[in-house]
Structure formats: C-alpha cells, structure tokens
Amino acid sequence: MIDFESEGFPTSIGPANGFQFLSTTWREILWAALTVGRPSISFIFQHGLASLFEALYRISQMRMALTQETFSQHLYRTNAFRQLDPTEKGAVSYALGMTFCKLFAHKLLNTHWLLHLDVFKDQLNPELLTGKSRPDLVGQNDAGDWHAFESKGRSSSPNDDAKKKAKQQAQRLVRVDGQDCRLHIGAISFFRGETLEFYWRDPEPIKEEPLEVRLPEDAWKHYYLPALAFSQTEGLDEPNGTDEIGISVEIAPHIYELLVQGEWSKAKELADRSRQELTEQGYFPDGIKLAVGENWAKGHGTFK
Template sequence: MPNIGYESAGFQPALAGLNGGGVLTCTWPQLVWAAVTVGKAFGDEAAFGVFSTFERIHRSSLLYAYLVEAPSGAIMKADTYLGADPSEKGNISYSLGMTVAKLYSELLLSTPRLLHYATYAGGYAITTGAGGSRPDLIGLTSTGDWVVLEAKGRSNALEAGVVATAKLQSLQILTIDGLPPVCRVGMAAYFAPSGLRFSVEDPVGGGSRKVDITQDKFAMRYDSALRRLIQTRTPNASRRIAGHQYLGAEYPEADLFLSIPEDQMLDRGRMLDDTTYLGRDGLLIELGSSWREGKMLLQPQLR
C-alpha cells in the first residue's frame, strides 16, 4: 500500500497526539479522492461551466501520469515527472501539495471538507483584515470545529523556510464564524530520496482576518460542488459495490466512477473494497482497471 512519511510539531494539548510524525498509510482510491475533492466550491461552475469539473478530474490524472509506487509502498517521482520542465514540475508539485493536505485532513484531522480561502473570500462575503498574506484552505471537522491550512508542494527536498512561510500564512485567520480555529496548520509536501513526505506544524497565535461564514453555508457550498461532479454526466451509471447498488457518474478519460450515496447510514471514511473509497464527505470513488493492483508499480508508459 502507498505510504507517505511525515514529521509533525507544534500541536497544542487537544491535538498533541499528532506531534512527532510517522508514516501515513493510504490507498490510491484515497489519494484520488483527495485530489478530486480538495478546494473549490459551488459557484466556480457558474463561471466556467463543465471546465471546472474537468479541472477536478485532471488532478487525478496528474497522480496517474507522474507518480509511481515503489515495492516498499513509497510514492516516487515517475520518469515522466523527472522529464518534465520546471514550470510543469511547479504545477505538479502544487497540485500534489494540495492533495496531501486534503488526505492529511481526512485521515488525521477528521476534516473532510476543505475550501480555497482566496477563491471565495470576496464572492461569499468573507471579510478580512489588512495585509496581503492569506492561507490556502479553511476546513470544517466532523465535530464542527474549524481548521486553517496553508499547503506547499516541492518537487525536490524541502528547503529551509518553506514551512515557516506556510505557518505565517496559516496564522492570518483570527476567527471563522466567530470562533478561533482549533488549529492553523502550515505544511509542505516534498520528495526525499525515500519518496514523498510532508512536514506539518501548528504555530501558536492568530492574525486579524475574520471569516464570516456559517457551518451550514460552508457545508452546502462544498457539498453542492461534489454533486455537480455527478450531475455533469448523463445518463447516470450504476455500480454494485460490496453488496450495495450505487448510482453515479463515469469518467472513462480518468478511469473513475463517482457516486454520492443517499443512504446516510453508510459508514463513511473507509475502503469499501480494494478499489473503492467512501470519503467522510460522502463522495464514493471507484478506480477502474488501469489503477488496479500492481499497475501503479509500473512506470506510466508501461501500465
């Protein structure tokens, strides 16, 4: 199974168990779920139509095209990544940093919903304090707490100062819906010789920006964007997975099936089988045959 090493520091007593670091074990369905779901909210479709959906699906393709799994489970740069030009590597590492942030939030922070702060600060009546620096993401945990994340991505080793800069950006938020975030996380994903890793810190303090958005509105904007992923594909497809029937959308160009089960009693945040993950946010993602066992151990051109 894929694994990502990490180091973690600075979390206060309520989250002190996160300090120290270790190895985050995951699956390719979880990684693809993270890539597809991180970030934008309902409203970008109004501006850009189906192209916003294409952008989400494209993130999954980046994982397939540029990463390879080592026999140890470490996630390495594929030959295609090594051969990319600097600007391409910048785009890949940025997307990978956001994906790792979403995966970390899901698996260790119990935060299934994240939205881009900058994209929606103006359009959704989010008021801010002075200053140009701001974090990437705000999130809502399963227990109703707020989190703030600034996520960086690097194609090579983690240079000095990257996490410090991320921490400063994460500190800019004072309150969300009148409440201080339970953590303000600065993190950076990077490639060590041993494979993909990330470093994360929760600094002490808070800035002057106040985000005026309720939990209900935040969840609605996130959930509406997920539903758009299903609605853009007609006719709807059907799959039988682990004894249940799911109605959803096929994306053959990325070899994905997506569904939002209506059954609220389903246990979320778990693998349903080897190829299917049901996220805590309610989005089910099944990977097709091109992602199946052993394929990601091969270079992309050999799969």
C-alpha cells in the same frame, strides 16, 4: 505509505509530534484530489462539460505525477513530472500540496471538509486575499471545529526557511462564522530524493486582526461540483477507450438529491448527520464513493 513529520501539535488534538508514516490508498488520494475545496474552474460555467474536465484534470495530475515501484509502498515522482518545465512543475506541486493536505486532515484530524479561503473573497478586503500573511484553506472537523491550513508543494526537501514561511502564513488567525479556528497548520508536500513525503506544523496564531469570514450559502457548491459532474457522466467505464480512466464516482442518493437541487448547505448538513451510515456503506464522510479500477494497480506496484 507516506513518511511524514509533525511539529507543534497540542497533545489534546492531532497526531503525535515527530516522524511517522501514514498508510493510504489510491482511492483516498483521488477522493482528496477531487474534493479539496479550492474554487474550481467549473464554477464559472456552473455545470456541464467544464465541470467534468475540471474533475478529470484534478485526478489526472495525481496519475501523471506519482507512481510506485514494484515491492514498495511509497510514492515516487514519475519521469513525466520530472521532465516538466519549472512553471508546469510548480502548478503540479501546488495540486499535490492541496491534495495531501486534505488527505492528512481527513485521516489524522477527522477534518473531511476543506474550502479554499478564496471562496470568501467577496467578504474580504482584497489586500487580505493578495497579501502573504494568510492561510489557503479552512476545514471543519467531525465536532464542528474549524482549522486553518497553509498548503505548499515542493519538488525538493524544504529547508528551515521554507518551513518558516509556511508557519508564518498559517499563523494568521481566521474566524469562521464567529468561531476561531482551533489549529493553524502549515503543511508542505515534497520529494526527498524521488520519494513523496509530508511535513506539517501547528504554530500559535498571531493575535492580530483576524480574517473574519461568514460561510456563504453556496460555499459547499465549490466542494461538491467536480464530484457531482463526474457522477452524472455515463460511459466512462465503457470499452471505448474511456475505460483507461478506471474511476467511478457515486454520490449517496439522499445527498445527490439535494445537490442536483442546488441545496449545497443542506447536503453537507445531511452528510454530517449520517456520517456513520455513509461510512458503513463505503462512502467517504461527505457522501462520495470513489471506486478505482484495476488500471490503477497496474504499473503502480502494490499500492491499492
């Protein structure tokens, strides 16, 4: 369970404004960590072992940083996370921010697909990529609408200045394939005391020159590649020490067939068309099924 606050969302879309809580599972958190659409290290190496280690790195950050106490449904920071040096802590906080932005978008906005804006770096003026006035992510919901997200992670509760900065970076109008993003959200994952919480706001976009991007043919490769590498690796659940990972990843056969052929966009389109079938069979809407073993419950309270 994650306490969160929403501000500025229109009544026609998104969560009710105010303080609420979100029920979730380790399975959902790890899926979000594995698939949140930043260009992974592995895209440099295309496929193979590097992709697998990128997938494991994303998942390991969650287990290293987060835990639960017995009889509690909340998530807390671990001693290991608390003792990191500031630079390391900043990197893990960034990963937490990206992961929980993806999780909340999936659960409350029906936005299951997120891509980092750097996926479009070849199309954008370098000044727009390095400037402060741009969001991190764009995401597409079930209806085909695009949303823009500025994602931040912090080790402490955000003050008004931090919330203002997240709002300002989310306000830059982004246009994907000629379609204006409908929501422009600033999101912050943070710890209040030792407990993980979440804040997001949908400010009005600034009507200046928009960031115009076109979806490249291989855009969804950056989304699927870590999960694909994980699903192609055998032996992670064998009793040789690797069972400590306690996670298995499966991709729906008809989606997997397209992915191994490099048909990234077709795989995404097929997942969209077969969303109901996929979810009925235990997959997430992107066609990925992630199973979490007993080791994830041990030492993590009652959170499943």
